[in-house]
Amino acid sequence: MLNETLNEIKKILNDANVDEANVKARIILREVGNLSTEDMLLQKEVQNKQQVLDFAHKLAETKAPIQYLLGYANFMGEKFIVNSSTLIPRDETEILVNCALDKINKLKEKKQDTINVLDIGTGSGCIACMIAKNAPEAEVLGVDISSDALQVALENAQKLDLIKKVVFRKSDLFSSLREGEKFDLVVSNPPYIKEEDYKKLDIEVLNFEPKSALFANDDGLEFYKKIIKNAAKYVNYGGYIAFECAKSQARDICILLERNGFQVSDVIKDLAGIDRVVAARMVLVEQEF
Numbered sequence: 001m002l003n004e005t006l007n008e009i010k011k012i013l014n015d016a017n018v019d020e021a022n023v024k025a026r027i028i029l030r031e032v033g034n035l036s037t038e039d040m041l042l043q044k045e046v047q048n049k050q051q052v053l054d055f056a057h058k059l060a061e062t063k064a065p066i067q068y069l070l071g072y073a074n075f076m077g078e079k080f081i082v083n084s085s086t087l088i089p090r091d092e093t094e095i096l097v098n099c100a101l102d103k104i105n106k107l108k109e110k111k112q113d114t115i116n117v118l119d120i121g122t123g124s125g126c127i128a129c130m131i132a133k134n135a136p137e138a139e140v141l142g143v144d145i146s147s148d149a150l151q152v153a154l155e156n157a158q159k160l161d162l163i164k165k166v167v168f169r170k171s172d173l174f175s176s177l178r179e180g181e182k183f184d185l186v187v188s189n190p191p192y193i194k195e196e197d198y199k200k201l202d203i204e205v206l207n208f209e210p211k212s213a214l215f216a217n218d219d220g221l222e223f224y225k226k227i228i229k230n231a232a233k234y235v236n237y238g239g240y241i242a243f244e245c246a247k248s249q250a251r252d253i254c255i256l257l258e259r260n261g262f263q264v265s266d267v268i269k270d271l272a273g274i275d276r277v278v279a280a281r282m283v284l285v286e287q288e289f
Helices: 002-015 021-032 037-041 049-062 066-070 093-108 126-134 147-159 195-200 203-208 222-231 250-259
Strands: 072-075 078-081 115-120 138-144 166-170 183-188 235-244 262-269 275-282
Touching (some): 002 021, 021 037, 066 072, 072 126, 093 126, 126 147, 147 166, 222 235, 250 262
Parallel strands (some): 115 183, 183 235
Antiparallel strands (some): 235 275, 262 275
């Protein structure tokens, strides 16, 4: 029976003190066992039981994030390739994507042609790809300093048949943007974890996810400051910038935006009530900066 296999997986994980063993056991059964939600409800037996158990043993031995072992992470209904060069997409990042889509809808009321979007620190490309997939009028440029991450992003765009709508470029923030290259919307989920919070992270995150995509100096505000300081040169008048942020950072980000030519339009909470996304509109015309 399916429950017997599930209990075997749980035992393997519990014996190795794997966190959230019950949740991960179900993920293994569903993903590695190739079972649908309906199959699970109907207690359909898994056909590749040994493969499922082998995967459970590998997770128990390595304690690696289950998404890295699978080779993909689910995000907004799509499977994105991920590896140790990229962060694993989180549910909170959906808030940033949905905010971006809302801004695109506002922009297209006034602009009939293409909406140009820049995704800074694109990583796996999940933000860039989901914006492009859900906004036919958008063309997206994703930039990242990591060549390995950009290769993953390109593979994801190809897999989702978005290669004509999303392009990627190696760039340290704005460093590789061309003269006069401007955007109607800039989005970013930059590194924002303070160094002092290093030891508070889950072992899976700390030991496996790329540290360069996690940590930032200056109380976690380092990259917000760098982006916002230069953003006015690259955002069209009336365009928007939107960030994902950590707990207690939204207020400081709003202040930075207001001081640099933007008017805050949104501060959006996640399900835990944390201010998770900040968006602002460019209100300075080019000659003012």
